[in-house]
Amino acid sequence: MRFRPDRTLGEELAIKAERYHSKPYIQFEGQSFSYELINDQAARIAGFMESKGFGEDKVIGILMPNVPTYLSIFFATQRVGATVVPINTSLKDDGLAYIINNAGITQIYTVPSLLAELDRVRDRLDQPLQTVVAKEFKDETLPEASSDSMLIPLTTALNHKPQAAPRKNINPKSVSMLMYTSGTTGYPKGVVYRYGTSQAKMTRILAHMLIAEDDIYYTCLPLFHANALIVTNLSVLYAGATLALSRKFSASKFWQEIRDSRATAFNTLGTMIAILMKQPEHPLDGTHHVRRVVSAACPAAIWEAFEKRFNVNLIESFGAVDGGGIVTMNVGNAPVGSIGKPLGKVKWRLVDEHGNDVPAGQPGELIHFAGGNATREVDYYNNEKASAEKTRGGWVHSGDLMWRDEKNFLYFAGRNSDSMRCGGENVSALEVESAVNRFSSVLESAAFGVPSELAEEDVMVVVQPREGDTVNPEALADFLKDKLPKHAQPRYIRIVNALPKTETHRVIKHLLKSEGITSDAWKAPERSR
Template identity: 35%
Template sequence: MPELSLVLVNGEFAGADTPALDVRPLGDYWGDSTGVEVVENSPSDIGALMYTSGTTGPSKACMMSHNYLCNIARAGSNLVALEPHDIVWTPLPLFHTSGLQAILGAIIVGGKVSISLKFSVTNFWAEIETSGATVAKIMASMVPILIAAPEDDAMKRTFGQVRAVVGNPFTPAQKQAFYDRFGVKYIANNQYGSTEVYCGTSVPYLADTPQGSAGKRNDDFDVIVLDDNDCEVPYGTPGELCFRPSKPDVMFSGYWQQPQKSAEVWRNLWMHTGDMVRMDEEGFIYFTDRKKDYMRKGGENISGFEMEKTFIGHDAIGEVSVHALPSELGEDDIKVVVVLADGANLSHEDLWHWSRERVPSFATPRYIEFRKELPKNGVGRVLKYQLRDEGVTPATWDVQTTDLVKKRVSQ
């Protein structure tokens, strides 16, 4: 490290005598507290600004009180029953609530945290081994990569070392792979969270939970599913997920310098998330789509989330995003944007025919576009608003301009 010239040491330095290295006591550099004003904070005072992911529009800065930051630490730690002896490993960015929680959660229980600068599948198990991690917080996109990676010595040596993994979503097959191959004992993936409301729904550690659910109401929040008129919908009916706190200062305090945006989400005493869910009779919620990502065609509602689950099942597709474009008929036309898997070949026509066999006729896409990559934010989420704004590009294939439509009409 040729750039290193000064090292500050707390306590005695037992290292080698290096003339080129200036080693000094840390105490020599302690600041002088004389004249420093001590500010007393209340739990409701703003402690941080954290920006939303910006997947449906420009990011907004959430005002986060000191108590909300403490609640993030506590609620996230409860998901895996974090204890002082635990070491949390994560590559998640610290401008994301999950990344921030890794640090705050360790602090609140007196544990430790290891922050990886960048996720690397080849170095993952070596970092787990070196850090001594017992809990890992990862993104969903990392799950299949880790499962598909070849076995290495570090993976073998750390079998069973990580007792719990926090990430969402996990399929049943992915969970089983983590249990069997890596010795993980628990996957915490049944919770709902956003920058505005962290762990709005959740389940207790080791609880038996329905597959695919995002948990249920906890002691911190009241939860309801509402229609467009803010009336509660029956069990099993899709509607917008809404929250209000059961305790003071356990969620965001509004958007910084955007009172109109704050008022838009706080309506009729409920904070509207913009996420569409359904709730079963036991109170478990199931995500269906972002409200802005819902499409309507032929008088039918279409979930972009469900459409993407279908298209990602094609062997030639690596990534996919489905969204609506305005139709001249007054509803929506559906556009599918695809990133092909490495080495895969696929034509627009073949994908269109494939989709007709797997989705309802009213949900068959009009537009298909192949791209090298999808626009994403800093935590890897697709920026659908950007795709919608781009509309029909020169690279967009339109079934209406082909003979396929004529053949269907003549049949």
């Protein structure tokens, strides 16, 4: 592996373009985009950015779906030393305006289908916003440039004189990227990545260990998310491999896309695995070229069944965009269901709400010691309060509940905010959801606490049935009687057509919680609790 910590991503792409020339960097809908082409586009867009005064200390947003030019724009920002902000394409109204204002974005790249959302919030923006419009589809027509140059088609940038070479004198303390959290419990927080001490560099080095030059790494996750942009894309870049890019996750098309792209590796989230297992079996389920699957939060109950049905080997990993660089991995050296142990020389603990260590088998929050190490600390942009709450006394608090076995292998137990207090006991939402999802007609579920008539909380579950199926709440409750302890049994079950989700397939629970106990929710009789 060849790695220089002082090399920017813009420089790295330029070097790879010299080395690999016409080798495909990206495969997308039957087309190949070479290392040379993506680097040339990045150089031209960088030249355009500089001509408009965008460079170090300027903030550029990307509000785009998965298309190859997304990465050309991304690398252009890193060539000029600007701060790039990948923005969730599902954000609307105040949520979108918040990120643009919080980050200080003054130039944004988008597609025609998202222009209306930007126009809707312009009067709430703190600064003028120059908008550059790229094609989402090959035959799409772009708007013409406005007279005030605040709306510009990307073709103008792609026809610009290329930047001669990526900047080399970028201040290592300058912010290279702001990666915003999902914001499932409130407004997202921007995690700071710097040119000199970027946590992204550690992440891509780790991912590079799993990818070779001849790999084709598939992703259907959105490029505004760290899993696709950092873990997958940067692994491909550093290994000189090929990225097979899909527009979005489709359970019915997933394995066909894997076969068509001849992918040898892909990353998956736990919810994706559960959804794929609910799809009808197909004779070609195990026919593909995949050598490696890196999973995050695979449900233990379906881990081995997924491997057997789809003829793959799972590597379970844990990491977070605001995790301070801590990463765990189970490459088969830990029990099924475990996320392994933290890699490297990391001092970690599992603690209760009072900061006391918990014994083996008992859930506690994962914390690790940063001790002034800049690569370990978490800095939220323009949010000193959240930064101070994240790192306390030198310890980074993950907000994730884990339990450990006697050999110190870790097991994910859910988010701290997902824990409920029922019948004098702590109840993990993940535990409840895992049991509910085993019911044959359930596709997905979301469990959370609602006010109880007897104090504390009752468990409420919102369920999305499999396509073409129905869920009988009484039958589901009966199914759960021997799957969950009495205090974790759902008091309320609600059936919905679709769960509200982020673009990375995380259920937006605060929306469901705000609706509370709805009139259509089934209530368990007292005797079944």
